[in-house]
Amino acid sequence: MKKLINRSADVVAESVAGFAAAHADILRASADPLFVVRAEAPVAGKVGLVSGGGSGHEPLHIGFVGRGMLDAAVPGAVFTSPTPDPILAATRAVDGGAGVLHIVKNYTGDVLNFETAAELAAMEGLTVQSVVVNDDVAVEDSLYTAGRRGVAGTVLVEKIAGAAAERGDDLGGVAGVAQHVIDNVRSMGVALTACTVPHAGRPSFELEDDEIEIGIGIHGEPGRHRVPMASADAITDQLLDAVVADLRVHAGERVLLFVNGMGGTPLSELYIVYGHARKRLEEAGVVVARSLVGTFVTSLEMQGCSLTVLRLDDALTALWDAPVHTAALRRGI
Amino acid sequence: MKKLINRSADVVAESVAGFAAAHADILRASADPLFVVRAEAPVAGKVGLVSGGGSGHEPLHIGFVGRGMLDAAVPGAVFTSPTPDPILAATRAVDGGAGVLHIVKNYTGDVLNFETAAELAAMEGLTVQSVVVNDDVAVEDSLYTAGRRGVAGTVLVEKIAGAAAERGDDLGGVAGVAQHVIDNVRSMGVALTACTVPHAGRPSFELEDDEIEIGIGIHGEPGRHRVPMASADAITDQLLDAVVADLRVHAGERVLLFVNGMGGTPLSELYIVYGHARKRLEEAGVVVARSLVGTFVTSLEMQGCSLTVLRLDDALTALWDAPVHTAALRRGI
Numbered sequence: 001m002k003k004l005i006n007r008s009a010d011v012v013a014e015s016v017a018g019f020a021a022a023h024a025d026i027l028r029a030s031a032d033p034l035f036v037v038r039a040e041a042p043v044a045g046k047v048g049l050v051s052g053g054g055s056g057h058e059p060l061h062i063g064f065v066g067r068g069m070l071d072a073a074v075p076g077a078v079f080t081s082p083t084p085d086p087i088l089a090a091t092r093a094v095d096g097g098a099g100v101l102h103i104v105k106n107y108t109g110d111v112l113n114f115e116t117a118a119e120l121a122a123m124e125g126l127t128v129q130s131v132v133v134n135d136d137v138a139v140e141d142s143l144y145t146a147g148r149r150g151v152a153g154t155v156l157v158e159k160i161a162g163a164a165a166e167r168g169d170d171l172g173g174v175a176g177v178a179q180h181v182i183d184n185v186r187s188m189g190v191a192l193t194a195c196t197v198p199h200a201g202r203p204s205f206e207l208e209d210d211e212i213e214i215g216i217g218i219h220g221e222p223g224r225h226r227v228p229m230a231s232a233d234a235i236t237d238q239l240l241d242a243v244v245a246d247l248r249v250h251a252g253e254r255v256l257l258f259v260n261g262m263g264g265t266p267l268s269e270l271y272i273v274y275g276h277a278r279k280r281l282e283e284a285g286v287v288v289a290r291s292l293v294g295t296f297v298t299s300l301e302m303q304g305c306s307l308t309v310l311r312l313d314d315a316l317t318a319l320w321d322a323p324v325h326t327a328a329l330r331r332g333i
Numbered sequence: 334m335k336k337l338i339n340r341s342a343d344v345v346a347e348s349v350a351g352f353a354a355a356h357a358d359i360l361r362a363s364a365d366p367l368f369v370v371r372a373e374a375p376v377a378g379k380v381g382l383v384s385g386g387g388s389g390h391e392p393l394h395i396g397f398v399g400r401g402m403l404d405a406a407v408p409g410a411v412f413t414s415p416t417p418d419p420i421l422a423a424t425r426a427v428d429g430g431a432g433v434l435h436i437v438k439n440y441t442g443d444v445l446n447f448e449t450a451a452e453l454a455a456m457e458g459l460t461v462q463s464v465v466v467n468d469d470v471a472v473e474d475s476l477y478t479a480g481r482r483g484v485a486g487t488v489l490v491e492k493i494a495g496a497a498a499e500r501g502d503d504l505g506g507v508a509g510v511a512q513h514v515i516d517n518v519r520s521m522g523v524a525l526t527a528c529t530v531p532h533a534g535r536p537s538f539e540l541e542d543d544e545i546e547i548g549i550g551i552h553g554e555p556g557r558h559r560v561p562m563a564s565a566d567a568i569t570d571q572l573l574d575a576v577v578a579d580l581r582v583h584a585g586e587r588v589l590l591f592v593n594g595m596g597g598t599p600l601s602e603l604y605i606v607y608g609h610a611r612k613r614l615e616e617a618g619v620v621v622a623r624s625l626v627g628t629f630v631t632s633l634e635m636q637g638c639s640l641t642v643l644r645l646d647d648a649l650t651a652l653w654d655a656p657v658h659t660a661a662l663r664r665g666i
Contacts, residue, residue, distance in 0.1 A: 002525040002526065002542070002543075002545065002562050002636065003525075003565075003599075003602060004525070004565040004568065004598065004602035004603070004605060004606055004637075004638060005564070005565050005602060005605060006564045006565050006566055006605070011601065011605070012601075014565075014604075014605045014608055015601040015602070015604045015605050015608075016604075017608050018604035018605055018606075018607045018608025018609075018611070018626075019604045019608075019626075021607070021608055021611055021624075022604065022607055022611075022624045022626050023624075055601065056599075056601070058599060058600040058601045058604075059600055063600070192335040192336075192337070193335065209335070210335075212335065229335050231338070231339045232336075232337040232338050232339050232347075233339055235337065263597075263599055264596075264597040264634055264636070265337065265634065266336075266389075266391060266596055266631065266633050266634055267391040267392055267396070267628075267631070268344065268345075268348040268388065268389070268391045268633075269336060269337035269338060269348070270337070271347075271348045271349075271351035271352045271355065271391075272337060272338060272339070272344070272347045272348050272351055273337055273351075274351045274354070274355055275347055275348075275350050275351025275352075275354055276351075278351070278354055278355075291354075291355040291356075293351075293352075293355050295600075295628065298599065298600070300599050300601075301597055301598065301599055301636060303335065303597070303634060304337075305337060330663050330664060331663060331666075332665075332666065333664075333665065
């Protein structure tokens with residue numbers, strides 16, 4: 001295992017400390033309990049947004065803390081849910097009197113620990129609502145999930161719900177917007193290589209030199225099937241067909257097309273995938289009105305990508321276009 | 334070799350086409366000759382900025398085309414300089430009557446082909462000046478270079494010179510600002526793994542499982558020495574010591590600290606490197622006034638990073654902070 005780390009037990013704490021030092025204009029970090037919070041939190045009268053989950057998916061979630069997106073992010077150990085304590089502390093830190101929304105990816109540990117934190121917060125008199133992101137069409141249940149997994153679509157939920165909170169929507173409204181995104185977003189991924197969790201020291205699964213895994217999860221958990229290596233176009237077709245069929249996208253509809261790198265994939269390859277997916281959608285009469293291409297929801301150094309389609313309407317488009325100022329996504333500020 | 338590509342001969346053209354489709358609000362691409370140009374080019378009365386070089390370093394350079402940075406970028410084949418023809422065409426496309434600055438990384442092929450293009454442009458009556466970026470302190474001459482190589486510092490040159498052009502500086506002024514950045518920026522990199530050029534089909538060099546290369550070039554060309562794998566802190570110390578000694582940074586000075594991923598390195602690891610480098614600089618009394626952490630100048634899927642220090646003054650700081658709107662770097666717009 002070759003990684004730019006010191007002791008494997010210190011990876012998350014050291015990385016978050018470096019991150020907070022680099023972005024002190026946007027956010028600050030609490031070391032114990034560990035969470036990252038927007039510099040000006042709590043913002044009086046604004047709904048606070050908290051997300052989190054296992055580390056190893058950076059820039060998700062800490063890279064999306066800032067004006068117009070998350071108020072706090074709670075990183076667990078690598079690929080391990082944070083416990084209720086830091087989630088509760090983050091919830092307190094962002095409560096500006098208008099309530100707090102938890103954005104939770106659908107993994108058993110995350111759902112359980114966010115629920116517990118929400119109950120504890122309620123006992124303190126805080127108002128918390130939750131949404132669960134489950135955009136991965138690859139499998140119904142998986143190693144760590146009852147129901148579908150939450151993957152790259154989470155970024156779109158955080159951006160759009162964040163914009164709704166920033167313009168002053170109330171808690172029910174922000175939760176409604178987040179759920180509307182969840183209802184209209186689907187993703188599927190592919191792994192070309194595995195990744196190595198630092199404290200494990202060896203790859204989390206094995207792929208042959210000519211083999212890829214379609215429908216991979218973001219923790220290396222199994223997908224739909226392993227197939228021989230194929231062209232970018234053929235792989236893109238498999239991902240796009242599954243996503244479009246599940247989302248039931250029709251000619252004349254507008255979508256946001258998001259091609260996400262898994263961590264170790266060159267940007268140039270993501271644009272090849274994007275170009276083919278866009279062409280396929282346009283041939284089907286679908287309007288690709290917005291795009292996102294880059295490395296946003298990762299599995300450490302895994303090579304591969306995921307493809308996400310969000311059905312847009314005017315309301316979602318305006319919220320997507322709203323200004324945002326985070327470490328990993330910035331626009332208009 | 335597992336890559337998200339179709340035919341290896343089509344990698345650059347397909348990737349650039351996808352890139353241009355995703356960012357049509359910022360830029361457009363010419364397919365033959367191949368270059369990418371800012372949507373509103375030429376901007377009357379503004380100095381035009383052109384950079385380019387072999388592909389495989391994305392987002393450099395195409396990701397930095399847009400308002401406040403480059404007017405055009407010319408991608409060659411992977412790790413291969415573009416020929417004079419597309420450089421000349423890009424130079425014509427961005428000439429708004431105030432002259433054109435070529436920003437060239439110091440590799441023999443790039444320098445020669447940009448020189449030829451500049452001479453051809455001059456015969457057409459265009460005014461062209463050039464600067465050569467050579468920020469890599471690792472080696473004096475290398476496989477493809479007489480003198481030092483141009484590496485990650487190129488991003489800082491493009492951003493700061495781009496801001497000077499945007500505010501209306503004349504050609505001599507913009508070239509002077511670019512040279513001022515070059516005079517005050519130094520970098521050094523490390524490779525944990527090699528990368529594979531698509532048409533070669535196998536890694537460009539071999540590293541043992543417990544071996545890294547200090548001072549690596551961005552094409553996998555040799556660095557200073559191969560050493561056993563070490564901690565992030567120990568590796569960071571080696572890079573930082575070399576950069577700081579060469580730049581002669583002193584206590585009380587302000588710097589921009591830039592930690593750049595080589596393509597396959599998780600963002601979390603870059604922040605560990607950043608955190609340690611920042612601490613070391615602060616302990617030496619150096620003020621880290623600005624920061625950049627991310628994957629900007631790559632070697633395909635290579636794992637590793639580079640560390641860059643730019644000595645700041647008020648003028649450079651203001652230009653660094655100026656608004657920019659490109660695919661890979663955006664602020665204030």
